[in-house]
Amino acid sequence: MQLYNTLSAKERAELIEAAGKERLTISFYQYAKIENPQQFRDDLFVVWDSLDVLGRIYVATEGINAQLSVPADNFNEFKTHLDTISFLKDVRLNVAIEQDNFSFLKLKVKVRDKIVADGLNDDTFDVTNKGVHLDAVKFNEILEDPDTVLVDMRNHYESEIGHFKGAVTPDVDTFRDSLDLIEEDLREHKEDKKLVMYCTGGIRCEKASAYYKHKGFQQVYQLEGGIINYFRQVDEQGLENKFIGKNFVFDQRRAEKISEDVIAHCHQCGKPCDTHVNCANEGCHLLFIQCEECAEKMNHCCSDECKEIVALPYEEQKKLRKGKDNSNKIFKKGRSEVLKFKK
Known part of the structure; x- marks a missing residue:
């Protein structure tokens, strides 16, 4: 039984181009107790490979983190399969704002210790005691509160090309680097400030919100579904877009345009650029x-x-x-x- 890739990225790209069919780039995550991650991983690979799903998926005892591409013709069958898995039934799927048939060129399903490298000992705090989830409307409203501190939970190269207006953007290389740094910077405001966090699709904030509540922050909030879901709601509901620039994504596209603003610069000549x-x-x-x-x-x-x-x-x-x-x-x-x- 095939449980790994047999085609190179180049060969897969040629097949996608020859097929001439539209593909959807999708991401989702779910924290759940998985007793046998390896078996779960193998079962996913068999089904998804048959549906021509491509992408980067991490599986651990704590859940799943998936970024993938699926042929539009196979989406309903893909969704039906997700719904057969108890903890993935009706899971929120973040559909990419800008589609690209070549966003992923291989199917990689890997078993990891964690679905996000956060460096935390989950046994020391209640990971289910999460912050308040905010939709786009409530998120925009809370940003108007002077007692709100908005924090970007992403890395420096992500926030450099795009972020929310007025956000604190830590100059860090990894998610784990930002956790203690943010706590130290805001240690005097654990009770009087509203800590509002956001990231690409929401997964980093899920764990961070529980961690900060454990650390004594009294008012913790997170953007539901991250930047991807936020912009979709803004677009559908005609809301004010408070995000400037591009949203960095971890596939071949590298970024999605959220606004027309170019806030970064070419690292070689200094002219405005965010590519x-x-x-x-x-x-x-x-x-x-x-x-x-x-x-x-x-x-x-x-x-x-x-x-x-x-x-x-x-x-x-x-x-x-x-x-x-x-x-x-x-x-x-x-x-x-x-x-x-x-x-």
């Missing part, structure tokens, strides 16, 4: 913001050194990478001395 790219040098792969002019000038690279490497024959590039430890450090997000205009 994230990865350095063309596979041994670097640095994620950074690059405008079209710099992309052409630098051959889609982050530095002159990487530009020189990319100019070499591909076999020479492979030799340079051989034997090197490609740890997560090579995928660092916008942190490099070569980026002159990174804030």
Whole structure:
């Protein structure tokens, strides 16, 4: 029985293009007790592979976190399958604002210790004692309260291209880095301020809200469904959009436009730009913001050194990478001395 990918990303892209059918990019999560994550993972893979589902899905004893792409023709069958799983019946599905048939090119269902790397010991607090969920209307209303502190629970490279007006945007590399930092900054206001949090789709705020209540914050709120769900409600109900810029997403699209504002700058020349790219040098792969002019000038690279490497024959590039430890450090997000205009 096939329980893993057999096609490369290139081969899958060719099949998607040849099929000529629309696909839907969807994300969802659910905290639930899963007794056998490996068996659950295998069962999901078999069914979803048969439905031509692609994406990145994490399964753990605490639940599931899924970002995926499914053929529009198969959506109803996909949803029917979700509804057969007790804790996923009628789960909220965040449908992408901007669709792209190539948002995901492989089906990866992985068993992890946690569905979000939060670094928390869940046994030390009640993870079900969450904050108050806010829809777009109530979220906009609470932002008008002078006693509200709005906090972006995402990382620096996410908030750099887009965030809510007036939000605190911690300059952190990971979600776990922000938890203690935010508590320290707001320790004098645990009783008198309303702590309102938001993230991409809501999953980070689910755990963070319970954590902050455990830490003594008396008024904790979170944006239901995150930025994705917020904008859909704003669009459908004709509400004021308080988000400026783009919403960073973790697939091939990299971002969705929420407003026409461009609040970031090219990391190489400093001109207004909010387009994230990865350095063309596979041994670097640095994620950074690059405008079209710099992309052409630098051959889609982050530095002159990487530009020189990319100019070499591909076999020479492979030799340079051989034997090197490609740890997560090579995928660092916008942190490099070569980026002159990174804030």
